[in-house]
Amino acid sequence: MKKLYFIIIVLCLFSEIKAERIDFSDGICKDIGTTSGAKISLDSIFTKGKGPSLAWQWKKEEQKLVFSVPEILNKALETRRGGLTMWIYNNTALKSPLKIKFEDEDGSIPYYFDFNLDFSGWRACWISFANMQGDHGKKKLESWIIESPIGIKKGNLLFSRIDFPQQGVHHQATPDFQLPKNNRLPTRELWHWCRLYEWENNPYDIPLISNVDNNVKKDIETVAARLDKMLVPPGRKVNINKATEIYKQAGIHKVKGRWIGAPLLSKDECDKKAGELTLNDVETMLYQFACDWKYNGNESSRKAFFDVFDYAIDQGFAWGSGMGTNHHYGYQVRNIYKAAWMMRDELREAHAEGREIIRTLTYWSALSETRIPYVYGRDELLDSWNTLLLPKVICAILQPDLPEQLRSMQGISRWLSGSLDFTPGTIGGIKTDGTMFHHGGFYPAYSIGAIGTLGVYLELTNKTSFTITAKAASHLKLALQTMRNYSNLRDWGIGISGRHPFDGSISEDAVKTFALLAERGIHAENKNEIDEELAADYLRLKPRSDFYRKRFEEKGIQEAVAPSGFFVYNYGATGIFRRDNWMVTLKGYNSDVWSSEIYVSDNRYGRYQSYGSVQIYANGNPVSAKESGFAENGWDWNRLPGTTTIHLPLEILESPLTGTLMEHSPENFAGSSSLEGMNGIFGMKLQERNRKNFNPSFHARKSVFCFDNRMICLASSISNDNKDFPTETTLFQLALEDKNDTVFYNGKTWDIFPLSKEIKNSADAWLSDTKGNVYYIPAGQDLHISKCEQYSRDNKKKNPTKGNFVSAWLSHGCSPRHAGYEYMVAVQPSGKIIPGYTVLRKDSIAHIVRDDISGIIGFVVFETMNDLQETSVSAITGETLVMMRETGKETCIMSVCDPSLHLEEKTYTTAKPSRPVIKEICLRGNWSLADISPLVTVEYEADRTILKVTCAEGRPVEFGLIKEI
DSSP states (O other): OOOOOOOOOSSSOOOOBBEEOOOOOOOOOOEEOOOTTTTEEEEESOOOOSSSSEEEEEESSSSSEEOOOOOOOOHHSSSSEEEEEEEEEEEEESSSOOOEEEEEEOOOOEEEEEEOOOEEEEEEEEEGHHHSSSSSOOOEEEEEEEOOOOHHHHOEEEEEEOOTTTTTTTTTTTOSSSSSEEEESGTTTTTTTGGGGHTTOOOOOOOOOSSSOHHHHHHHHHHHHHHHHSSTTTTOOOHHHHHHHHHHHHTTTTTTTEEEEOOOTTTTOOOOTTOOHHHHHHHHHHHHHHHHHHHOOOOHHHHHHHHHHHHHHHHHHTTTTSSSSOOHHHHHHHHHHHHHHHHHHHHTTHHHHHHHHHHHHHHHTTGGGSSSSSOOTTOOOOHHHHHHHHHHHHHHSSSSHHHHHHHEEEEEHHHHHHHBBBOOTSSSOOOOSOEEEEEEEEEEHHHHHHHEEEEEEHHHTTTTTOOOOOOHHHHHHHHHHHHTTTTTSBBBBBBOTOTTOOOBBOOOOHOOOOOHHHHSSOTTTOOOOHHHHHHHHHHHHHOSSSSSHHHHHHOOOOOOOOOOEEEEEETTTEEEETTTTTTEEOOOOOOSOOSSBBTBOTTOOOGGGGEEEEEEEEBBBBBTTTTTTSSTTTEEEEEEOOOOOEEEOOHHSSSSSSOOOOOOOOOOOEEEEEHHHHHEEEEEEEOOOOTTTTOTTTTTEEEEEETTTTTEEOOOOOOEOOSSSSSEEEEEEOOOOSTTTEEETTTEEOOSSSEEEEEEEEEEEEEEOOOOEEEEEESOOOOEEEEEEEEEEEETOOEEEEEEEEEEEEEEEOOOEEEEEEEEEEOOHHHHOOOOOEEEESSEEEEEEEETOOOOEEEESSSOOOOOOSSEEEEEEESSEEEEESSSEEEEEEEEEOOOOOSSOOOOSSSOOOEEEEEEEESOOOOOEOOOOTEEEEEEETTTEEEEEOOOOTTTTEEEEEEEO
């Protein structure tokens, strides 16, 4: 320091600053001092950390607290997201902020910020250097200075948990009323948890109505009564052991009128082993104490409820606070709101104390977001619906008077209906194809929680003015029916399971939403109408509850039949092929659709989920993943059916990243298309990125053609330079219920265990799996069949597992060059099976198959094709899926699809919409459109017809053609 304007105050013990944390366990460090009008001391009672806090008292204006710690400051400057984290205790709210500055050795101030003090209690101060003010031009910091608030002659602050973290300040550091400009990231719609301060500044654009209409008043009373029925059912058993234990161990009580107890912190900062608390602990205490009071009338629990809430507010779970980082807090507070509802009368009777609790709850429920209409482009909706929608409704009804309750409910209804609009790009919400997105991808596992909570909202508001609009209901219906289509009966395929590879299933709450949306009716103007389609779907999904089942059956509604057809979901590069009671999931990935989601302790070996998987769910009553042969214990993660993979040891297959991996492809082309909604095709350019343990030389051209109950699976250009491990294409891998389960090969019965067959360059082969599906493998391919006990690891903790499996695969050898395959799958056949197809082309340019039974021709075109001779189509633009069927001597029906979304931004998530592209198909002869289509134009060149088809969002464009004679 060059300026000697402070005096050092030294206690009896000196301590060096340890690492990056400024700790006071052994006294005040010699590098900390203050000016003559102030003093510093230690406080071991009121602290947020493991040691005492630093108390700073001043008795005149313009005081400074100085930390001369250049080594720590300059190391923090060099750290990614380096900066300061600490907690500040203020006993009395002040209108003027602290001035916090970082001084360079030349006396300049390249980094500074204000910390607002308009609060009492503890508040977090988490901020990186990058988000501070100043010219950021100096790099040799000498000291860190805290200046007393301007115009405040007297004050007393405590500082605790002072740290310049080695890992940097959390990337979701939360702006709040203390640090409103703290983090630039929340301007991205992704960081919805961190936007409470932003939304709190929204003014309501809905006026307060002093004279509330009786019908609307009745609607509010209806919602309140339904909340009571839902959240406070009679006869609930109450156990407060956990709450009592936490309360006792936390030592929550008052000293000198101020709360003390174990520190309450975000999960990122909390040390549970040291007895520190998170919002989950507060949730447990508040909920169990509220239940005990409500059901048992235990006065000590009523008092404990208020004590815990007052303590939590003092600790920073308060109006306007961000607690350093609040990300994902919604999953930690849901029962806090249920507890508040049970205690609503007590909260209102508590006057000022109750109002502050309600104000805190309202802030953290993000009710303020609904003061204005939903803003198009808002991300992470599934999290918000799932965790904060019910808290919003509770807080709306907890508002102090009827006009406020009305305005709040009107805002929620409007916002929720708007948020059910289709969302663009890869941000969260519902897409135009009905898929629901989270984490930048098609994510059923997150959808079910959100759908269940949307059902809760319908249960509270159906037949009132606060229910969702007809447009919103139609979008939610599409999402429900889409989930119905990709699930059998309730289970969905591993390819679309995200980081939960063996846990994908429609929950009971999500099933109930089918009934609740059906109850809302189809048309808003006819509130008593039932949507019979959704009601029939609900009955088919085998709900456990009798209430809606009986209601719908009394209306004469019968259980729906299983979906049948081919369903295109190219927001997820997915095709769903269904007949009777079976389902096949076809899954790829591309530059806009990630392959799989891998977390620190989830799906560690799930790399190959989207490498062209072809997974059949056809067994069980009802049909399920388990009964269809899919079980994790012993599962070979290299062999998901349909995938072409390099068969790697698990230590190499495991994700090379310790954190999240959602890998995209360098290639754009992957997805599906359909014709007349019944038959379909799938194609992809498989290409790995250049990443540790991945192989950028690994690529292939893959396709699947789906006709009736047959799938023709082709590949060409399979190549890579891995000489150590073989490349394979899996036909099936199925868990054995019995070691003697039988497979059939060319008329031979194989029921022995173990079994290992290697059939090189075999003649035409017919092979069955153990679940009733039959495979035709043309001659010239290396087929392997195995029945054995397999050893593997689970996807979370990597613990050893084992299980008995039957598998079949085609081997392409090590480091294959332009290898390929061809096989057909007959799904659940009955009677005689014939191949019934002709492969017209299979190379790096295109795969073309004619179904000799239906007459449909499918074109999977990888590169622009100009020389086709076998059909009336002579040329097709590259990366296009085309299907056609003659409907008469001179007529046909055609579908054209570019499955790519063509997103402008190749980022984790983007709100940029899918961009349209024009695909050209050249036909021999003169053809015209049977009906005018805004997406198709026709041009003529000599004896050729050129169709120009506008494709967007991966949707097939279907149209009829007439040949001119």
